Each structure stands twice: as structure tokens, then as C-alpha cells.
Amino acid sequence: MNIVVCVKQVPDSWAEKKLQPSDSTLDRGSADAVMNELDEYAVEEALRLQEANGGPEASPVTILTMGPDKAAETIRKALSMGADAGVHVVDDSLHGSDAVATSLVLAKALGTLSWDLVILGTESTDARMSVVPAMLAERLGVPQLTFAGKVDVEVDAEGGVARVQRVTDTGFDTVEGRLPAVISVVEKINEPRYPSFKGIMAAKKKPVTTLSLADLGIGADEVGLAGAWSTVTEFAARPPKAAGTIVKDEGDGGVKLAEFLVAGKFI
């Protein structure tokens, strides 16, 4: 079973993020860049599926990312966790791509690989759209098994079946589809392993293929800022909230708060 995990390098989620005035894109330089947190769970889930399905020979895990040069670090991190190979789509024309274009690039990159499962995190902490996995399933014409809190795969003669517990507002739905399929995982589905020293060393020797837009047969006008199908027309720092009333509890904090709620017609 061939598994591909799509990962994204994003600004550290604990850092303040900003848009660049020059082109309204995310300023990726001002904060530390890390692997999108949810992608760590995706990589871990892939490695667990590998372990349950014959190991790296039988079930190789390939890491795919679309991002600037620096995104190679994120591939290396996944390789040091235990993934086997990487594919990095990098091209200056990709700057400012929207989700639609990102899904196009990832789908075309997947077209260069053999895969039975594509696993992603549900969303990235910068854009937080949670649409790319669904868009990928749409483009690839395969079952969408997203928002998974649990993943089970049964390989069979015709490929296999993936069954996930899809998180809902009321609990979960058990959703299944035949491979090949797209899976996205939610936070806390597993506990991602820390790269071992041995893993970090081994990662340096694992193969990473670099692909450009030309390699994927995608025109520069289909992606990037120019190719985006939505645009930011203006942005501003949120106006500072007018300072509220802060009181110290001197045995009456609850009473004062109740007065505030009454005045605001909340009760």
C-alpha cells in the first residue's frame, strides 16, 4: 500500500501573524516556520498504517509539499519521523496561490506518484479553511474520508477499504470507502512520535524529488497571485477594542458581573 502525506510549512501557531502590505499575502518571514501541527498527526497516522501493513518495503510513505525553498525543512522533519521519501513542488510562480490552485498542484503532483491513500491534516493553522482535502477528493474522484478521529484500513485483493470515524457535532459517523482514498485527520487522533537521533541522521539520505510547475504541466497563470480566484481587497489591524471595565473581586465580583450581564440584557 502506497501512502502519501501532504504537509505544509506554516508560521508557528503561537506567533502573531501578519499580512504583507505589498501584496496582502501572509508574511511568512516574520515568525518561525514549522510543520503545520495537524500534519504531524497525519504523518504519524501514515507511519502507523505502514507498521501495520508490512513496513516500509510493502507500504512506503512519501511526503508531498507545495511551498517555497524553506518548506524542504518540513519534508526533512517528516522523513526524520520515519517517512521514506519526499516530493517538493517549488516554483516562484506559486507565491500567493489560493486553495483552489493548491489543490490543483497537489493533485497533479499525486499524478506523478503511485498512491493508495493520501493523508492530510484537516486544515492548516494559517489559512484555516479546511477545504484542501475535500478539493483533492473532488479532483481525484476518490472517496473523501475527512475529519477522521480514527482510521482503519483493510487491504484486500482489489486494493482495500478505509473506514474512518468522522467527527460530527453530535459524536461521529463511521464512513467507509474503497482505496484509493483521501483521508484527513483531526487533532489528537494519535500521539506523533519524536524523531530519534537515528531518524534525523537517516533522513539526510532519503530521496527528495523537486518538481516545478513545468514538470507538472501547469501554467504560471493557473496559480499564484495572478491565478487566484479570490482576492483580498483591503485589510487592516483590528481596531483596538475600547478598554473594558475590570474590577477586582473583593467579595462582590460575582455581584458586579451579574449587574453587567443584566445591563447588557443577557439575563
Next chain:
Amino acid sequence: MAEILVLVDHVDGAVKKVTTELLTLAASLGEPSAVLVGAGFDVAKARLAEFGAAKVYVVDGDGSGGSADHVVAPAAEALAQLVASQAPAAVLVASTAEGKEVAGRLAVKLGSGVITDAIGVSDGFVATQSVFGGSTVVQSKVTHGTPVIAVRPNATPPVAAPAAGERVDVAVTFSAAALAAKVVDRTIAARTGRPELSEASIVVSGGRGVGGPEGFAPVEELADVLGAAVGASRAATDAGWYPHQFQVGQTGKTVSPQLYIANGISGAIQHRAGMQTSKTIVVVNKDPEAPLFEIADFGVVGDLHTVLPQLVAEIKKHKA
């Protein structure tokens, strides 16, 4: 008048509050038509008509097409077919997990741009979004194709505007690809009896300051006396003090209620990202330096274990 399609969020025809909000929003931009996928029109009609749906397109109205047992893709296919036949000015869906996925798939099908997490949409379908934990407000628009916009629950006060709600059945044959992911079982977690977190008008949350799982008791009591949902910070759910599905924050749920009461939560960006657009924010924390006080409309520097019980008692007195 420009037709605006609004995808209905429902369970067997019981229409969710967010749909009434989207219909109200659509009415400010054009003429709303609801799109109901699955069975339940007879149950849904009154509410959809009350909030402005001139028409209700019914897809898979008898449920035989399989929309109820398949995830996201059938609704996207239904909307794509309607966009092709009706050429609406825009499509609005709720910015929920499922709604966003429908929006994403629809955008790819249509060759349209898509905007999610809109907290407002104005003339010309300019969407307002609050991003990066609420620190930046953005105006954005779709520049290609039919705008597909996912709008956050609680962003628009619903206003009754009775309309015809005329049923229009639409025959959609779902493709094999749309039926590829099948729901084989549904598991309902024990009901709390409280409103659902992302739809609730009032949310009462607990964080590290509650001190342990039993520390949530005063938080829950306050929620119950206010008819509110309960939320938890990442610190509290990581520590196992409250179930993960109630986490509000960067990697949890994003909420935008009328009133958000944060107890024992310091307010690092991880949490703020999930609640910063709440209309009124109340903070209770022992630490006067807690960052969350910076965005509070009202704050109490004190121990939630004494403040909340006193507050609950006052509320009960007031209601009596």
C-alpha cells in the same frame, strides 16, 4: 433580483439556526432560494419561508438517491447542477466543517473562487473575514466564477421576512464519485442537553485556572443557568479535564457568540483565535496580567471558584 442560493443545514427537515441567518443575509444581497438536500421539506418549509426563501429547491426529496448516507459530495453536486441551470449571483453555505467542504468541492466543480469563515457579506459579495486569531480584518472577493461563500454561524441576526417557500423539485442523479464515501453507522455521544458550541449565543469556558476536572462544575452550573454551551481551553483538554470536542481555539472550534465568558483562561493566541470575534467578552481570572483582559468588555480579577457561584446565585435571584 439576483437569485442567491442558500444551502440548508438540517436534520430530517429540522432547520438549523445558521440557515435562518444565511437566508437573512441573502435577502440583503438578492433574492434567497433555499436548497434542501434530502427528505424533510414538509418539516422545513415553514421556517425556510418565514426567513425569506422565495423558493426551496428540493434535491433527493424522498431520500432514495442516497444523499443522507453519503458525505458532502452529493450536496456539492446538487449545488453545481443548480448553479448551471439557475445562474445565481452567489451561493452561501454555513462555515461549518461540512459546509466548508461542500463549498470547496463546489468551487472546484464550478471553476469558481471560494471564501470561508466570512463574518459578513456586503454589496458586490465583498466578504469580511477576521483572521489570524482576530488580529486582522480582511475584505475579500471572489474574482472568478460564481462566488461561493461560507458564512460563520452567529454572524447575522436572523430577521423574519415571510416569503413563498415554493417547492421546486430538482432531479439530480448523484455520480459514483459522489457516492464513494458511505456512512455506515452513526454514533451519538451522550447528549449534554446544552446548545451546540458553534451555534450557541452564550458560551462559558474553563481553562487551566479551573484546576482539574471537578473545577468545571462551577463553569457548567453557570452555563446551565444561562442556557449556554460549555467550552474549554487547549490547556484544559490537553490535561484531560474536559472532552476534546469542546475545545475552543486555534486547533479546536471557532465560536462567535453574543456572550463569551472565559474562566481561568490566560488568553494566549491559541485560544483567542477561537473566540476573538465574540460580541461581548467577559474574563474571570486570578491573574491581573492575563492577556485575555485586554480584549474583555468586562473582567473580574478573582478566583472563579468564588466568583462563579456568587454569579450563579445572583442570576437565580434575578430570574426568580
